[in-house]
Amino acid sequence: MRFKVPHTLVLLFFMILAAWLATMALPQGAYSMIEDAHGHSVVDPREYQTFEGEARRSISLWSVFTSIPVGFEKAQDIIFFVFIVGGAFAVLRATGAADALIGWLLRRFGRQPAWLVFGGMFVFAAGSSTIGMAEEYLPFVPLVIALCAGLGFDRVTAVGVLCVGYGVGYGVAATNPFTVIIAQNIAHLENYSGWWYRVALLVPFLGLGFLHVWRYAKRTRLDPSRSLVADVPWSGTPASKEAPPLTPVRIVALLLVVVLIALQIWGMKTHDWYLAEMGAMFIILSVVLGFLGRLGVDGTAKTFCEGAAELTGTALLIGFARTIQVILDEGQVTHTIVHGIASSLESTGPYVSAVAMFLVQCVMNLFIPSGSGQAYVTMPIMAPLADAVGVSKQVAVLAYQFGDGFMNIIVPTNAVLVGILGVAGIPFDRWLRFVVPFILQVIVLGSIALTVAVAIGLS
Numbered sequence: 299m300r301f302k303v304p305h306t307l308v309l310l311f312f313m314i315l316a317a318w319l320a321t322m323a324l325p326q327g328a329y330s331m332i333e334d335a336h337g338h339s340v341v342d343p344r345e346y347q348t349f350e351g352e353a354r355r356s357i358s359l360w361s362v363f364t365s366i367p368v369g370f371e372k373a374q375d376i377i378f379f380v381f382i383v384g385g386a387f388a389v390l391r392a393t394g395a396a397d398a399l400i401g402w403l404l405r406r407f408g409r410q411p412a413w414l415v416f417g418g419m420f421v422f423a424a425g426s427s428t429i430g431m432a433e434e435y436l437p438f439v440p441l442v443i444a445l446c447a448g449l450g451f452d453r454v455t456a457v458g459v460l461c462v463g464y465g466v467g468y469g470v471a472a473t474n475p476f477t478v479i480i481a482q483n484i485a486h487l488e489n490y491s492g493w494w495y496r497v498a499l500l501v502p503f504l505g506l507g508f509l510h511v512w513r514y515a516k517r518t519r520l521d522p523s524r525s526l527v528a529d530v531p532w533s534g535t536p537a538s539k540e541a542p543p544l545t546p547v548r549i550v551a552l553l554l555v556v557v558l559i560a561l562q563i564w565g566m567k568t569h570d571w572y573l574a575e576m577g578a579m580f581i582i583l584s585v586v587l588g589f590l591g592r593l594g595v596d597g598t599a600k601t602f603c604e605g606a607a608e609l610t611g612t613a614l615l616i617g618f619a620r621t622i623q624v625i626l627d628e629g630q631v632t633h634t635i636v637h638g639i640a641s642s643l644e645s646t647g648p649y650v651s652a653v654a655m656f657l658v659q660c661v662m663n664l665f666i667p668s669g670s671g672q673a674y675v676t677m678p679i680m681a682p683l684a685d686a687v688g689v690s691k692q693v694a695v696l697a698y699q700f701g702d703g704f705m706n707i708i709v710p711t712n713a714v715l716v717g718i719l720g721v722a723g724i725p726f727d728r729w730l731r732f733v734v735p736f737i738l739q740v741i742v743l744g745s746i747a748l749t750v751a752v753a754i755g756l757s
Contacts, residue, residue: 306719306726310618310710317622318362321629326354328633329679340484343679346637349630357629365628369621375573376433376713377613381606383437384721386580386587388605389598393591394542395551396441402544404448411449415515416508418442419463423504426467427496429563430476430669432706432714433573435460437580439721451515452525453532453722454732458511461707461718462736466507468669469703469740470499475567477669481698484673485681485691492692495756496699499747506743510736526732532723551590558583612720616713623665623711632665633675640679648688652748655680655694659701660741667712669702690757693748700744708737 304312330345349355357365370377390396407414425431438460446456471478472493479489518525542548558579565571588598626632639658643651659676666672677698684694706712710726719729 309726314621317625321357321631324631324634326630340674340678343682355630365624366621369624370617373616373620373713377616379573379577380609380613380717382577382580384609385602385606386584387437387440388601389584389587392593392601393551393587395548398542398544398548399552400445400448415459418459419508422460422463423467426464427471428473430474436717439718450519452518454526455515457722462507462511465704465707466503468706469700470496470503472496480670480673481677481695484677485695487691492756526728527724547590551587612717615716615720619711619713619716626665648752649749651687652689652693652752653745655697656700656744656748659698660705663702663705664709672702692756693751704740708733
């Protein structure tokens with residue numbers, strides 16, 4: 299009898315139970331928190347305390363279940379953003395603009411699919427590398443799926459283009475304000491320093507990612523039965539077999555989307571906009587697109603609700619994924635894990651330490667999937683540790699970037715990854731079968747890059 303992998307929601311629930319067991323099996327403790335020069339709360343690496351007696355927190359089985367709604371509460375911003383994006387994209391599809399664009403791209407580049415795949419990966423990598431785009435990619439999932447379907451590729455290829463590109467962009471980010479700048483500030487480094495090495499690394503890492511996605515894409519295009527989701531039904535809207543014409547009205551609709559993205563980038567850089575402001579802009583976009591597409595007031599509302607409803611399963615997965623970190627934090631073992639791993643590095647040499655820091659950050663991304671959150675918890679420890687083992691702080695920051703960025707596309711606690719897979723209807727186990735070989739290659743290449751960084755004295 300063939301073993302059937304459980305639904306992603308079941309896998310996440312078992313991980314929640316595993317986190318609960320970890321709170322009972324591991325020593326509980328925490329670092330003291332201090333305020334850095336920029337007003338952010340960071341750990342004090344010199345002050346770690348193990349909790350005993352009444353200071354220990356006992357999490358009951360009942361609390362495990364009450365933590366699930368808390369997980370939804372903690373992830374409410376991205377959950378609501380997912381609903382809004384789903385509604386907005388449904389309205390865009392109803393105008394025919396998205397299908398018209400896909401049809402134009404297929405006519406223009408259909409005979410050069412490799413360029414479309416590479417171009418898409420480069421765009422997603424550039425957005426993540428420069429301004430830290432992640433949640434902003436959710437609206438593009440159905441569009442990339444439809445485009446890949448028109449080229450004869452499956453949904454895994456489409457998500458590979460997006461997620462591998464986004465993961466590489468985060469991993470070797472040049473100016474990402476949510477990872478690079480925060481980590482460099484904590485380590486007391488000049489902002490954007492070492493950028494030339496990270497930009498240079500984009501070439502081999504993006505090339506590696508493209509080769510991985512392209513090999514899979516060609517294989518499954520020739521034999522669709524080899525697709526990892528060949529037997530997995532999907533309720534998403536397929537691409538139109540006959541794309542509608544790219545009329546002036548549809549061109550205006552697409553230009554509005556471009557303007558929206560440009561405004562979001564401007565707002566993020568100048569006014570610290572995040573999901574609330576971006577969600578508001580997608581709602582405004584939906585209203586305007588409904589008017590342009592002559593959907594009518596009721597038609598626009600109905601289409602918006604239908605699009606949002608299609609992502610209910612995605613929203614549930616995001617809430618359950620966030621619950622894992624809620625339990626680990628409530629059980630006071632997140633800092634324990636950081637302290638235990640960091641302590642083991644103190645007796646290693648610079649080259650081994652650099653690679654070990656990378657692997658430590660890979661592990662920590664499972665427990666702290668937020669890039670900025672991981673920086674605030676781990677970098678105050680890794681920066682002074684780097685001095686102790688003869689590694690420059692710039693190398694420690696790079697190791698953090700690798701561990702956070704690349705692991706974003708494999709850890710099930712990352713709400714963005716779970717959301718993208720949910721939109722695409724890809725079970726987590728199928729995604730693992732696709733992405734694990736790439737992650738293993740990235741770990742090897744990343745270790746080589748860190749070794750070179752130590753050898754050249756990157757600072």
